[in-house]
Amino acid sequence: MSFGGRVSVVLGLLVVVIGFAVWGVVGFLLPQPPTVDFTSAQTPTGAIDMTVQTVPAIGFGYQPVWVSYLVKNPQGQWIHSTVWKLPAHTRINVTIDQYDSGSPLRNQQWWRVQGTLGGQATYNGKPLSVYDSNTGNNGIGHTFTVPALNLSVPLVGVDGNATNTCGSAPCTTNFDHNTMKFSFMTPGAGTYSWQCFVPCGGGYLFGNGGPMTTLGYMGGFLDVVA
Amino acid sequence: MSTDNTEPAGQDAPAAQADQPRHMWRIVAIWFILAAILDPLFYFLVGPHVPPGTMTDNASDNQFDFNILLVIAVPVLIAVWVYLGYCIVMWRSTRKGVPDPVGGPQARSHLKVQVGWIVTTTIMVLGLFLFGTVRLITGNGSGGGEGPNPIWTPTSATVLPVQVIGQQWKFTYRYPTFGGMETSQLIIPDHTTIAFHVTSLDVIHSFWAYQLSVKADANPQQDNVAYTETKETGNVTVRCSELCGIWHGAMFNYGKVVSKSDFETWAKKTEALTAANTKLLPPFAWTYVPDANNADGGYYPDNVDPYSNAEVYGATPGKPTPVNGQ
The missing domain is CATH 2.60.40.420 (Cupredoxins -  blue copper proteins)
Structure with missing residues (x-):
């Protein structure tokens, strides 16, 4: 190879290396989902009420078609974030409005309500401990699961034949949805990851890519503080 | 290089060497004493606390295996440290009476040292290979996955x-x-x-x-x-x-x-x-x-x-x- 050729190869490789470095630094500096602080939102009973929704498509941002969680902050605004700050050893009353359709589960273990206060949740006002996603038209849309706490609640999907479905977030209760309610106690201070256990990252390997592996969509952290 | 510099050194080297104490035997003696003291101390005092503990037969076996490896490694570590320490103390440049570094054939090779090193390390590596293999077989796979058709199954009924x-x-x-x-x-x-x-x-x-x-x-x-x-x-x-x-x-x-x-x-x-x-x-x-x-x-x-x-x-x-x- 000529001298010029060798110089070109070296410069080319240098550009590639610099490109990767810049890509890495920019990726690191990109803003993460904001932390939604519930520590000063305790009700007179000392509990905290949280309202969450899951949507079939977020409708905005750089991946508008991804499924996602949203949370309503103490001021009543919907926030696209999955990082929630909670006080330790506190009862959390969670209401999740589920606007997505469902499917069978990869591991049917996740259709069982686990780790909630009383070992139950309510599904549209009715008690629920196990939901068979192989029957009916609903299936399980998503789960809210905190592995370290052995906490898991299946979010029953919207009927597959529903016509009044929500297209983008935030969804209002005028659209077809299912409401799941449950309570749990936060543990001691620490950071606890949570995620959906339905492989809902359609189009990605094993359904576990895209929104399943991007913070702010189908997984996040409970930032529990003392 | 000037022959004026190398010639006297070559001639003086045997005489200078004869005046020196038997460094190798000193190093071996120091190493042997330290290893004889520290190895048992390590095995009996530290050994019981080496991970992964004793909760299962595999854990106990693996703890024992780790201890054997460490008991073999400790004398090697001590040998390196003793040799380095001895060199630093005995041949530091500020010490009076230290002969100049000697070049020539003695710095290039030493047949006994080379053979000793190769034989010792070969025995250690092959010995550990045999030890590990035996422990793997007698330990029913030693807690590792054996695939769908395990070769080594437990004796328990x-x-x-x-x-x-x-x-x-x-x-x-x-x-x-x-x-x-x-x-x-x-x-x-x-x-x-x-x-x-x-x-x-x-x-x-x-x-x-x-x-x-x-x-x-x-x-x-x-x-x-x-x-x-x-x-x-x-x-x-x-x-x-x-x-x-x-x-x-x-x-x-x-x-x-x-x-x-x-x-x-x-x-x-x-x-x-x-x-x-x-x-x-x-x-x-x-x-x-x-x-x-x-x-x-x-x-x-x-x-x-x-x-x-x-x-x-x-x-x-x-x-x-x-x-x-x-």
């Missing part, structure tokens, strides 16, 4: 089978001798031989029960069997030790080794508590194909037999009989 299912990003556990119930926490009885059947529903994970000294890859559609025998009660940390995606670092949970009676109580209670869920689970099988539930993410073939043949555990001649923890 009965075992408790526990299936470990990896999924991005959590392990769950099924107990085929308790109706196939599935739990989120690993609970096993004390003084019992356990057969872990490790599999995955998606990517490759690795089941690492640290205190049990069990580590087996969780491969999709593979039944990877690892054995251990519990010896003590206590807490167990389970981690995934195969990078499996963004939440790999969060793929851990805790389990317990409890007394046989406590295990029996827990298992029966959990079996009853999860009966409604168990009824809806797929029939127990050694491996699972997610496509059976259409939860395949589009990456599994359609129209395949969803589950492996649900072998009746213990039906195969030569394989241990399952027990309910008793």
Whole structure:
């Protein structure tokens, strides 16, 4: 190879290396989902009420078609974030409005309500401990699961034949949805990851890519503080 | 190089060497005394605390193996330190009477040292290879996954089978001798031989029960069997030790080794508590194909037999009989 050729190869490789470095630094500096602080939102009973929704498509941002969680902050605004700050050893009353359709589960273990206060949740006002996603038209849309706490609640999907479905977030209760309610106690201070256990990252390997592996969509952290 | 400089050094070297004490024997003597003192001290004082502990036969065996390796390594470490320390003290440039460095043939090679080094290290490496192989075989795989057809099976007549299912990003556990119930926490009885059947529903994970000294890859559609025998009660940390995606670092949970009676109580209670869920689970099988539930993410073939043949555990001649923890 000529001298010029060798110089070109070296410069080319240098550009590639610099490109990767810049890509890495920019990726690191990109803003993460904001932390939604519930520590000063305790009700007179000392509990905290949280309202969450899951949507079939977020409708905005750089991946508008991804499924996602949203949370309503103490001021009543919907926030696209999955990082929630909670006080330790506190009862959390969670209401999740589920606007997505469902499917069978990869591991049917996740259709069982686990780790909630009383070992139950309510599904549209009715008690629920196990939901068979192989029957009916609903299936399980998503789960809210905190592995370290052995906490898991299946979010029953919207009927597959529903016509009044929500297209983008935030969804209002005028659209077809299912409401799941449950309570749990936060543990001691620490950071606890949570995620959906339905492989809902359609189009990605094993359904576990895209929104399943991007913070702010189908997984996040409970930032529990003392 | 000027011959004026090298010639006198070459001539003076034998005389200077004759005046020197026998450094090699000094180093060997110091090394021998230190090794003879520190090795037993290490084995008896530090050895019992070396991970992974003594909760299972594998853990005890592995602790012993680590101690043997360290007992061999400590004299090597001491030899290096003694040699370096001796050189620094004896031949430091500020010390009076130190002869100039000697070049020539003696600096290039020393046949006895070379042969000694090669023979010693060869014996050590081959010895450790034999030791490790024997320990692997006699330890029933030493807690490692042996694949679906284990070569080394425990001598115990009965075992408790526990299936470990990896999924991005959590392990769950099924107990085929308790109706196939599935739990989120690993609970096993004390003084019992356990057969872990490790599999995955998606990517490759690795089941690492640290205190049990069990580590087996969780491969999709593979039944990877690892054995251990519990010896003590206590807490167990389970981690995934195969990078499996963004939440790999969060793929851990805790389990317990409890007394046989406590295990029996827990298992029966959990079996009853999860009966409604168990009824809806797929029939127990050694491996699972997610496509059976259409939860395949589009990456599994359609129209395949969803589950492996649900072998009746213990039906195969030569394989241990399952027990309910008793």
